[in-house]
Amino acid sequence: xxxxxxxxxxxxxxxxxxxxxxxxxxxxxxxxxxxxxxxxxxxxxxxxxxxxxxxxxxxxxxxxxxxxxxxxxxxxxxxxxxxxxxxxxxxxxxxxxxxxxxxxxxxxxxxxxxxxxxxxxxxxxxxxxxxxxxxxxxxxxxxxxxxxxxxxxxxxxxxxxxxxxxxxxxxxxxxxxxxxxxxxxxxxxxxxxxxxxxxxxxxxxxxxxxxxxxxxxxxxxxxxxxxxxxxxxxxxxxxxxxxx
Amino acid sequence: xxxxxxxxxxxxxxxxxxxxxxxxxxxxxxxxxxxxxxxxxxxxxxxxxxxxxxxxxxxxxxxxxxxxxxxxxxxxxxxxxxxxxxxxxxxxxxxxxxxxxxxxxxxxxxxxxxxxxxxxxxxxxxxxxxxxxxxxxxxxxxxxxxxxxxxxxxxxxxxxxxxxxxxxxxxxxxxxxxxxxxxxxxxxxxxxxxxxxxxxxxxxxxxxxxxxxxxxxxxxxxxxxxxxxxxxxxxxxxxxxxxx
DNA sequence: GTTTGTCTGTAACATCATGCAACAAAATCA
DNA sequence: TGATTTTGTTGCATGATGTTACAGACAAAC
Numbered sequence: 155x156x157x158x159x160x161x162x163x164x165x166x167x168x169x170x171x172x173x174x175x176x177x178x179x180x181x182x183x184x185x186x187x188x189x190x191x192x193x194x195x196x197x198x199x200x201x202x203x204x205x206x207x208x209x210x211x212x213x214x215x216x217x218x219x220x221x222x223x224x225x226x227x228x229x230x231x232x233x234x235x236x237x238x239x240x241x242x243x244x245x246x247x248x249x250x251x252x253x254x255x256x257x258x259x260x261x262x263x264x265x266x267x268x269x270x271x272x273x274x275x276x277x278x279x280x281x282x283x284x285x286x287x288x289x290x291x292x293x294x295x296x297x298x299x300x301x302x303x304x305x306x307x308x309x310x311x312x313x314x315x316x317x318x319x320x321x322x323x324x325x326x327x328x329x330x331x332x333x334x335x336x337x338x339x340x341x342x343x344x345x346x347x348x349x350x351x352x353x354x355x356x357x358x359x360x361x362x363x364x365x366x367x368x369x370x371x372x373x374x375x376x377x378x379x380x381x382x383x384x385x386x387x388x389x390x391x392x393x394x395x396x397x398x
Numbered sequence: 399x400x401x402x403x404x405x406x407x408x409x410x411x412x413x414x415x416x417x418x419x420x421x422x423x424x425x426x427x428x429x430x431x432x433x434x435x436x437x438x439x440x441x442x443x444x445x446x447x448x449x450x451x452x453x454x455x456x457x458x459x460x461x462x463x464x465x466x467x468x469x470x471x472x473x474x475x476x477x478x479x480x481x482x483x484x485x486x487x488x489x490x491x492x493x494x495x496x497x498x499x500x501x502x503x504x505x506x507x508x509x510x511x512x513x514x515x516x517x518x519x520x521x522x523x524x525x526x527x528x529x530x531x532x533x534x535x536x537x538x539x540x541x542x543x544x545x546x547x548x549x550x551x552x553x554x555x556x557x558x559x560x561x562x563x564x565x566x567x568x569x570x571x572x573x574x575x576x577x578x579x580x581x582x583x584x585x586x587x588x589x590x591x592x593x594x595x596x597x598x599x600x601x602x603x604x605x606x607x608x609x610x611x612x613x614x615x616x617x618x619x620x621x622x623x624x625x626x627x628x629x630x631x632x633x634x635x636x637x638x639x640x641x642x
Numbered sequence: 643g644t645t646t647g648t649c650t651g652t653a654a655c656a657t658c659a660t661g662c663a664a665c666a667a668a669a670t671c672a
Numbered sequence: 673t674g675a676t677t678t679t680g681t682t683g684c685a686t687g688a689t690g691t692t693a694c695a696g697a698c699a700a701a702c
Contacts, residue, residue, distance in 0.1 A: 361690090
């Protein structure tokens with residue numbers, strides 16, 4: 155599992171986009187959905203690791219949707235609701251949801267829950283996010299997350315822009331795993347590529363090009379950021395992580 | 399806040415010490431406690447950033463303790479319990495705990511929760527400076543809160559204006575945490591940015607620029623006060639705090 | 643081997659956020 | 673009060689970032 159892919163289901167556009175953006179800022183790929191049909195479409199279109207499902211979906215009912223989804227799939231689901239009454243909560247659990255959280259919730263608490271559920275669901279996967287990781291080494295390069303500095307093999311600090319740094323981090327967290335443009339864009343919260351809002355999408359290509367020009371010895375023959383034609387890009391070297 | 403100080407409350411000696419040791423190995427200051435009396439003593443004795451509270455405390459009841467503590471203090475609390483039944487969980491949340499974790503838990507998950515709660519506590523309250531902290535050291539600099547003096551790495555005192563000092567304090571209280579202009583403006587009570595009255599908002603930018611010109615060696619390439627494009631600013635170095 | 647269509651690299655451009663100097667207003671001090 | 677310092681505002685320069693266009697690379701079909 156490269157980057158967790160979450161579905162944010164809420165019929166209120168504002169809430170939906172806010173949640174989506176917040177999750178993206180925290181390293182997840184978040185895909186906004188407004189209806190059950192949307193959910194099914196997304197699930198059909200690709201891997202989904204977790205669904206954040208609002209209980210009050212206008213005319214549709216989140217709990218019922220949850221039950222129906224669970225009958226077919228094994229996707230982890232967190233129910234979100236403005237109703238915190240006990241029976242509502244119980245109904246949530248009985249529907250098979252993995253967790254239940256009441257609005258208004260603390261954003262960090264939401265993240266903790268999301269991570270907890272993902273972790274539980276993940277057992278088999280080898281890719282773990284260690285939030286305490288502070289330094290990454292790869293091919294002689296060093297990235298110090300705390301200072302947000304990139305040091306070349308020659309020991310020189312290289313200035314990367316915000317986006318470039320973000321891109322690098324995404325790859326460092328997922329070495330040897332090909333990432334699609336959509337995944338990268340979602341992780342970086344780039345307006346343009348994936349998600350629901352359309353832009354006309356070569357932003358990631360250009361960004362990769364810029365990063366290459368700064369960290370590849372021969373940008374024309376990339377040794378680190380390799381192109382996976384038809385798919386996306388991969389960081390093709392081992393990454394060593396150090397704690398803080 | 400230099401190193402988070404945690405209270406580990408559990409009446410079972412073995413569990414208590416194991417947890418304490420584990421947290422210490424992971425960079426926290428962990429103080430074992432066996433009773434509510436202990437907790438109060440520790441809180442009285444000095445800053446406590448988070449309490450890990452076992453729900454089953456022999457004759458005492460963790461949830462009740464939690465409620466009582468919350469009534470008086472604003473210390474973040476994570477409830478730990480062997481009971482994972484739903485109603486227990488709910489009682490935990492209703493008691494005002496910041497999070498809830500069931501035994502047996504995954505150690506990494508525990509760490510993640512602890513960090514999440516600490517981070518949140520920092521975000522919400524850290525714009526307030528702790529009275530007990532008198533000196534801050536960062537990147538060779540020293541800020542003496544009592545005398546309100548800033549000393550450069552070379553040992554020279556640097557004159558900062560009131561606003562500049564205020565800005566510095568806000569960052570010192572929140573190292574490595576990106577702050578938005580709104581947050582900063584709110585903390586400084588600047589008329590202009592976030593508040594309610596509208597001004598035309600570049601006050602914080604300019605203020606940051608002024609502070610940079612006084613404390614950055616190369617203001618053009620800030621090492622301390624970094625820009626987070628699209629977000630705000632971060633203090634990108636560790637801060638060591640000293641008591642009074 | 644050549645053709646053909648698609649995918650990728652990248653220069654050039656457009657747009658927008660930020661840095662900053664200069665000015666104006668406000669506060670402080672003598 | 674008048675001088676001086678501090679602080680907020682404005683406009684412009686700069687740099688970062690997304691978009692577009694086009695050329696070259698690649699793969700499949702011929």
